[in-house]
Each structure stands twice: as structure tokens, then as C-alpha cells.
Amino acid sequence: MVDDVTVNRSAVGAGVFREWFGCRQPHGSDPARSRGRLHPEPPSPTRTEFQRDRDRIVHSTAFRRLQYKTQVFVFHEGDYFRTRLTHTLEVAQLSRALARSLGLDEDLAEAVALAHDLGHPPFGHAGERALDRAMANFGGFDHNAQSLRVVTLLERRYAAFDGLNLSWETIEGIVKHNGPLVDAAGEGIGTYAAGVPASIREQDARYQLRLASWAGLEAQAAALADDIAYNSHDMDDGLRAGLFALDDVAGEVPFVAAIVADLRGRYPRLETSRLIHETTRRVITGLMERALAESAARIAATAPADADAVRAASSAMIAFDATAATAVADLRRFLFTRMYRHERVNRIMEDAADAVTRLFEAFLTSPKRMPPEWARAAARGDGEDRARVVADYIAGMTDRFALSEHRRLFDAAPELR
Incomplete structure (x- = not known):
């Protein structure tokens, strides 16, 4: 994890940061004006609504399971590779760094980030x-x-409701953080051009999430x-795994090439491991600085009066x-x-995918092979409902539990090595 992303104020503009840094802006989300929760609850005496959301996500079972879910490399390949957690x-x-620098609510930004995977x-x-x-x-x-x-739905920890009963703003952020899902006519766009999943449509009917607007x-x-x-971090993991060399990345990603050349000029005897870390760190810092400058400029040009004005905008303001x-597109293409x-x-992933397929077929054919509470849920449905229960069960598995179930x-x- 990068522990010291710093903002180059001269690159962003000193005047911008006098205006933005550390000051809550009216176009940010105000927890005191949250649209509330599906199931009303009394306010916390010690936390804002968004802090409570963040804490519920951190304490959830699904969040803990991220520790043993694959990012790119499966869990046993080495403790220096990243996991979903x-x-x-x-x-x-x-x-949080972006939100803090732009005067937004850090806790809401963090809550959406913690829940996004x-x-x-x-x-x-x-x-x-x-x-x-x-x-x-x-x-x-x-x-x-x-x-x-x-x-x-699937987190079942609280006596009064299923799920975590998060605030409207956090739910909206989970669904729409990558942008609108439908056009003005309600037709799916982008990733959802073929149709918005029923699960999202159902929750939209309950929460009124405004799927055609920005979050x-x-x-x-x-x-x-x-x-x-x-x-940036997949690049780092790929380098440390020996899948490619730093010069390979630099040869196809000019943004990285400039960083590597500067580091080698300043530290000609720097060992490879530190060169990789410094390169990764500076890629993140460079992208953060440019994102902050562009975002501050877009917000200033649009001057949204409040968070609803942000939602009504024709394009993203954090960009x-x-x-x-170009740097991100080049790096993504390389990776x-x-x-x-x-x-x-x-x-490895072909074998892993085959294991998931076999588990699905086995549980769909014979739901009693699942734990009793899941078997009962599957028995209450048929067709799509039963299949969705099986998918929910498998989706909640960690890598190692999925392998254990396959072995059972x-x-x-599969060895996955």
C-alpha cells in the first residue's frame, strides 16, 4: 500500500488548494442531510451516518472474506501479492486522499471504496x-x-433487517460509482447496454437510485x-512475480518511462526492488496530482450548488x-x-473457472449439498430463484473454501500453481 501519496500543490495550483484543501464544500455530501435508510434508525450519538456505514461494512462477513479472494494471483502464491482485501x-x-483534498466527505468516499468489491x-x-x-x-x-x-440482503447480522441498512448515499455510490447505468429513456448503457441486472432494478424500485444520473x-x-x-498495483505485482520487466512497461507506457528514466538518473545504483517500489509510488502520485487538478478545475467551472446538481451534470466531475x-489506458492495455x-x-485461472463451473452444476442439481440454510433457501425457489441462491453461495466463497468444497x-x- 502506498503510505505517503502527497499532493504537489504547485502542480495543482496554490490558489485552488487555498480554496479547496480541508474545507467542506457545498457540492459534497452532507451526512446531516442524508436521505436516510430504508429501515429508519435513531442517529448514532458518536458517528455520522456515513461513518456508521463505513463501520458496518468493515465489520461485515463479506469484507473479512476479501482477505482470501484473488486479485490476480491466487492466495497461496505468496503473501506479498495483493488480495481483494x-x-x-x-x-x-x-x-480519502481525493475527498480530503477536494473538500468532500471522506467517510462516504471510504465507505463506497470499502464496499465496491x-x-x-x-x-x-x-x-x-x-x-x-x-x-x-x-x-x-x-x-x-x-x-x-x-x-x-445477504449480510444477516441485525435483528430488524437483512443486509447492512446503509444510507441512501452509500447505496447509490455502490451502484453508480462508475457512472449512470441507463439513459434518459431507461435503456441500459455502457456495461449494461444488454440490460441492467434484475438485482439492481429491484433495489432501484426500493431506493429510487436515479440510475440515469451520476453518483x-x-x-x-x-x-x-x-x-x-x-x-499501478497490478503492475507492481506483475513485476515482482517476474511476468515482465520494468523496461518492458517503460517501452509501452511513456508515462512510466519518464518516471523510470528520472529515477535511474537520480539513483543509478538503486536495486531493482526499490526501483519497482519507487516507480509504482510515483505513478500513483502523478495520477493523483493530475486527477486532483482536473477535478478541481471541472468543479470550479461547473460550480454545482449542491450534491443534486452534481448528479444532474452531463459528465463526471472527478476525472x-x-x-x-492516456497513461491509464496505456498501462491497462499493457497489463x-x-x-x-x-x-x-x-x-491457473482456467482451472479455477472450471472449479467454479463444476461447483455451480453440483449445487444446482443437488441443493442439499450446500449448508442447511442455503439448501432451504434453494428449496423455496425454482429456476432462476434457485440458481441465484447457488450463485450467492458460491460468490461468497473465498478461494481456499471453494477449493475445499470442490475437494469435498x-x-x-485443482492445484492452481
Whole structure:
């Protein structure tokens, strides 16, 4: 995790930071004016509404399970590679830094960041693709929709309600942190061009989430922090795993090349491990500085009167400038070909995806193979409802539990090495 992301005020503009830094702005979300919770609760005497949301997410079962869920490398490949949990904490840290610098509510930005990956199944995107294929005839599987199911339904800790009963603003941020899901006519756009998942539609009917609008600035900050964190840190993990060398990255990503050249000029004898860390750190810092400058400029130009004016805007206000957007696109393209499609990673993830597929088929055919409470839930439904229960059960598994269940059912489990 980067522990010292610093903002270069000269790069952003001293005048901007005199106006923004450390001051709550009216276009940010105010916890005292939250739209409330689906199930009304008395206010906390010690915490704001968004602080309470953050704490409930941290104490949830789904959050703890992130420790043993794959980011790219499966859990046993080494404790120096990132998991879903360490990635989530890194996104939360960057989200807070963005929110603090722009005068937004840090706690809401952190809450959205901490919840954004709760719906990821075991084995990363390979597990998600396998579940989506298995659920093709039952509405599909989407990790964002699953995160929503976790916080509104699947966490069962409180006597008065299912889920975590989070505030409207946090729910909105989980659903829309990457932007609107539908156009003005209600038709799906972007990732959801083929249709918005039923789970999101159902919760929209309950919460009135305004799927055609942007989320608040805090959720936008969490989304941008996610882009910065996973691209830079996946690069770091790939370098440490030996999938490629720093010169390979520099050869295809000019933003990284400039950083590496500067470091080698300043520290010609720096050992490789520290060179990798310094490069990763400076990539994050550079992207953060440019994001802050661009975001502050967009907010100042638009001058939204309040958070609802942010939602009504025609485009995102927390965003990269052209240089940072190009850098992120270049890095993402490099990682796609050199890391996510690397023979070693692919071989492991194909086996992992096959394990998820076999688990789904086994539990759908014979729900009694699941624990009693899950078997009872599956027995109450049929068709899509039963399949959704099975998907919920598998999505909640850690990597190692999924392998344990596969071994229990089939007397064997893939090595994933």
C-alpha cells in the first residue's frame, strides 16, 4: 500500500488548494442531510451516518472474506501479492486522499471504496466469468450487482433487517460509482447496454437510485481511486512475480518511462526492488496530482450548488486530465496482454473457472449439498430463484473454501500453481 501519496500543490495550483484543501464544500455530501435508510434508525450519538456505514461494512462477513479472494494471483502464491482485501484498503486510502483534498466527505468516499468489491466471487475475474456463464439462462452474474445484494440482503447480522441498512448515499455510490447505468429513456448503457441486472432494478424500485444520473462526488472519487490502485498495483505485482520487466512497461507506457528514466538518473545504483517500489509510488502520485487538478478545475467551472446538481451534470466531475487518461489506458492495455493473458496466469485461472463451473452444476442439481440454510433457501425457489441462491453461495466463497468444497464434492481439487 502506498503510505505517503502527497499532493504537489504547485502542480495543482496554490490558489485552488487555498480554496479547496480541508474545507467542506457545498457540492459534497452532507451526512446531516442524508436521505436516510430504508429501515429508519435513531442517529448514532458518536458517528455520522456515513461513518456508521463505513463501520458496518468493515465489520461485515463479506469484507473479512476479501482477505482470501484473488486479485490476480491466487492466495497461496505468496503473501506479498495483493488480495481483494489489500486492494480494497488501497482504494479506500486513495479515495480519502481525493475527498480530503477536494473538500468532500471522506467517510462516504471510504465507505463506497470499502464496499465496491464485496460482490466479487473467488478467483477474481475468472470466477466472475465462470459464474456469469453458468447463470446465462438465469439473468447472468455481475459483481457490482452482487455487491448490492451483499449489503441489502445477504449480510444477516441485525435483528430488524437483512443486509447492512446503509444510507441512501452509500447505496447509490455502490451502484453508480462508475457512472449512470441507463439513459434518459431507461435503456441500459455502457456495461449494461444488454440490460441492467434484475438485482439492481429491484433495489432501484426500493431506493429510487436515479440510475440515469451520476453518483455524488465521493463515489466518483472512489471509482477514480480504483482505476489508479488496480492499474499501478497490478503492475507492481506483475513485476515482482517476474511476468515482465520494468523496461518492458517503460517501452509501452511513456508515462512510466519518464518516471523510470528520472529515477535511474537520480539513483543509478538503486536495486531493482526499490526501483519497482519507487516507480509504482510515483505513478500513483502523478495520477493523483493530475486527477486532483482536473477535478478541481471541472468543479470550479461547473460550480454545482449542491450534491443534486452534481448528479444532474452531463459528465463526471472527478476525472483524469488527458495525460493521465492516456497513461491509464496505456498501462491497462499493457497489463491486459502481458499479465492478465499471461500463460501462467491463464493456466491457473482456467482451472479455477472450471472449479467454479463444476461447483455451480453440483449445487444446482443437488441443493442439499450446500449448508442447511442455503439448501432451504434453494428449496423455496425454482429456476432462476434457485440458481441465484447457488450463485450467492458460491460468490461468497473465498478461494481456499471453494477449493475445499470442490475437494469435498469431487475428491480432488485443482492445484492452481
